[in-house]
Amino acid sequence: MVNITEKIKEIEDEMRRTQSREQGHSKLARLRAQLLEPAAGAGGGGGSGFDVSKSGDARVALVGFPSVGKSTFLSKITKTKSEAAAYSFTTLTAIPGVLEYGGAEIQILDLPGIIEGASEGKGRGRQVISAAKTSDLILMVLDATKRAEQRALLEAELDAVGIRLNKEPPNIYFKPKKAGGLKITFQNPPKNLDEKMIYHVLRDYKILNGEVLVRDENATVDDFIDVVMKDHRKYIRCLYVYNKIDSVSLEFLDQLAREPYTAVMSCELDLGVREVVDRIWKELRLMRLYTKRKGEDPDFSEALIVRRDSTIEDVCDQIHRTLKETFKYALVWGASARHVPQRVGLGHAVADEDVVSIVAK
Ligand SMILES: Nc1nc2c(ncn2[C@@H]2O[C@H](COP(=O)(O)OP(=O)(O)OP(=O)(O)O)[C@@H](O)[C@H]2O)c(=O)[nH]1
Ligand SMILES: [K+]
Numbered sequence: 001m002v003n004i005t006e007k008i009k010e011i012e013d014e015m016r017r018t019q020s021r022e023q024g025h026s027k028l029a030r031l032r033a034q035l036l037e038p039a040a041g042a043g044g045g046g047g048s049g050f051d052v053s054k055s056g057d058a059r060v061a062l063v064g065f066p067s068v069g070k071s072t073f074l075s076k077i078t079k080t081k082s083e084a085a086a087y088s089f090t091t092l093t094a095i096p097g098v099l100e101y102g103g104a105e106i107q108i109l110d111l112p113g114i115i116e117g118a119s120e121g122k123g124r125g126r127q128v129i130s131a132a133k134t135s136d137l138i139l140m141v142l143d144a145t146k147r148a149e150q151r152a153l154l155e156a157e158l159d160a161v162g163i164r165l166n167k168e169p170p171n172i173y174f175k176p177k178k179a180g181g182l183k184i185t186f187q188n189p190p191k192n193l194d195e196k197m198i199y200h201v202l203r204d205y206k207i208l209n210g211e212v213l214v215r216d217e218n219a220t221v222d223d224f225i226d227v228v229m230k231d232h233r234k235y236i237r238c239l240y241v242y243n244k245i246d247s248v249s250l251e252f253l254d255q256l257a258r259e260p261y262t263a264v265m266s267c268e269l270d271l272g273v274r275e276v277v278d279r280i281w282k283e284l285r286l287m288r289l290y291t292k293r294k295g296e297d298p299d300f301s302e303a304l305i306v307r308r309d310s311t312i313e314d315v316c317d318q319i320h321r322t323l324k325e326t327f328k329y330a331l332v333w334g335a336s337a338r339h340v341p342q343r344v345g346l347g348h349a350v351a352d353e354d355v356v357s358i359v360a361k
């Protein structure tokens with residue numbers, strides 16, 4: 001087989017020498033797509049993602065069609081330089097970078113572009129999707145100058161492999177059992193799901209015994225299937241980011257920005273990039289806390305990261321497994337404190353950017 005990597009390099013060199021850029025680009029894109037195609041017998045591109053270990057406090061995956069600006073964005077918000085260029089499939093593997101955000105460290109994963117059919121193993125689609133599945137937030141990067149369907153197309157690819165975006169798991173209790181038949185109960189009978197449908201689904205999955213309690217009156221049969229298949233479903237938050245707004249009208253830009261879970265930016269003109277970073281932090285639903293030792297200033301260089309809705313008890317657990325046992329009280333400065341410092345117990349709910357001092361017995 002011809003070495004595709006070498007051939008790509010040759011064309012790149014050739015393009016540097018000559019002016020035939022347009023021609024070169026399309027040839028290059030074709031070769032790079034070839035590089036992404038699974039080798040014969042590799043079983044559809046592999047499903048195990050890329051070999052990049054998780055690091056930091058959270059992971060964000062950049063998912064999108066080729067050339068929407070994923071790598072440009074990564075290079076802008078982290079110290080990592082990921083190659084960006086005008087031709088498709090510039091990025092061929094997962095490139096991790098670290099976004100530093102007020103003492104928190106967020107891993108940003110730049111990924112190869114995906115195309116329609118990715119979920120069926122087109123290109124490196126399956127690997128990209130597997131990597132996205134391991135993330136705490138998907139940043140779907142879209143090109144503001146491209147047709148509107150791009151968003152729905154990508155959503156369908158992710159949906160096909162069990163990724164549910166910006167959705168809570170359905171409020172349906174289901175427990176398969178060894179014997180005793182099926183027991184189906186409705187709290188508020190839904191319009192789009194009844195006992196017969198549930199029987200049908202369970203029969204398809206060869207489940208003959210178990211208990212079902214439908215609590216949500218808006219539940220659908222698809223929701224029920226998701227509950228039965230819960231080991232193969234992943235509920236991930238998604239922020240849709242339209243890049244290249246420098247090339248669209250203000251009117252259209254305004255329209256895009258009003259869509260839910262959506263932000264707009266231009267990496268090229270450095271417009272809205274900072275806002276997107278703030279949104280990433282918000283959508284991750286984490287909080288940064290700063291610890292303070294008695295008689296010393298708080299350490300703002302390193303944050304303690306906890307989930308939103310955390311209490312002092314969660315903070316203790318985060319610091320050390322046994323800290324709770326010697327806990328006497330905590331002092332809190334910041335938005336959650338009624339006066340500063342406020343002396344609080346384990347049940348106190350903390351707020352983003354609070355300073356906490358734990359006093360042990
Ligand atoms: N007009 C405009 N062009 C941009 C902007 N951001 C990136 N680009 C250009 O878009 C092209 C593609 O950028 P990349 O960062 O390589 O895109 P990508 O999504 O990483 O592409 P693949 O790795 O091939 O999937 C490059 O030519 C960039 O210079 C922007 O905000 N506005
Ligand atoms: K590109």
Ligand SMILES: [Mg+2]
Pocket residue numbers: 070071072083084090091110111112113
């Ligand atoms: Mg790229």
